[in-house]
Amino acid sequence: MKKILIYLFLTLPFVTVGCTNWEDFSLVHSPDIEQGNIVTPEMVTLLEPGMSKRQVRFALGSPMLNDVFHEQRWDYLLSIKRRNEPLEIKQFSVYFDGDQLARYTGDIEPATSVETEQEKKELLVSVPDYEGDLGYLDRFWRFLGFGKNSKP
Numbered sequence: 001m002k003k004i005l006i007y008l009f010l011t012l013p014f015v016t017v018g019c020t021n022w023e024d025f026s027l028v029h030s031p032d033i034e035q036g037n038i039v040t041p042e043m044v045t046l047l048e049p050g051m052s053k054r055q056v057r058f059a060l061g062s063p064m065l066n067d068v069f070h071e072q073r074w075d076y077l078l079s080i081k082r083r084n085e086p087l088e089i090k091q092f093s094v095y096f097d098g099d100q101l102a103r104y105t106g107d108i109e110p111a112t113s114v115e116t117e118q119e120k121k122e123l124l125v126s127v128p129d130y131e132g133d134l135g136y137l138d139r140f141w142r143f144l145g146f147g148k149n150s151k152p
Contacts, residue, residue: 036078037064039092041111044104047094051101056094063094072096076106 039060046059056074057063063074076092092106134142141147 030083032083033081034078037061037076037092038078039076039090039106039108041108044092044108045110047101047104047110049101049103052099053096053101056096056101060092060094072102 037060043060047056051059060076064077065075067073067075072095074094074096076094078090080088080090082088090107092104092108094104095102138147
């Protein structure tokens with residue numbers, strides 16, 4: 001009986017590991033890698049035709065690619081590499097006519113409902129003071145006569 005239990009406990013880890021995917025079972029940490037410009041739908045909502053290049057740069061940030069051959073186009077690229085997933089690339093381009101925004105295209109659509117600054121409400125929370133039991137250090141501190149309600 002002991003030999004069967006020993007055999008079972010020795011082979012059980014190998015059997016269970018054989019049923020897993022080694023990529024998910026890695027003991028090495030591989031963080032998510034994001035490179036490029038993060039452009040959110042809320043940022044795209046701020047864009048309006050006729051905006052100057054300076055206003056677009058303020059709304060979206062500096063472009064990732066500023067091509068010398070296409071000076072009227074700014075490209076914002078974002079590549080995301082997550083563990084055990086293929087590389088994801090999001091592209092967003094802004095086109096200008098002179099110094100004015102003409103149009104934009106890309107993988108990111110404008111947000112449908114964006115709260116304006118006036119619609120945001122401030123949330124206030126009042127937290128009562130803690131009046132529970134004292135901890136070890138507080139009791140010791142008061143025992144020595146340094147805390148509130150200390151004994152003379």
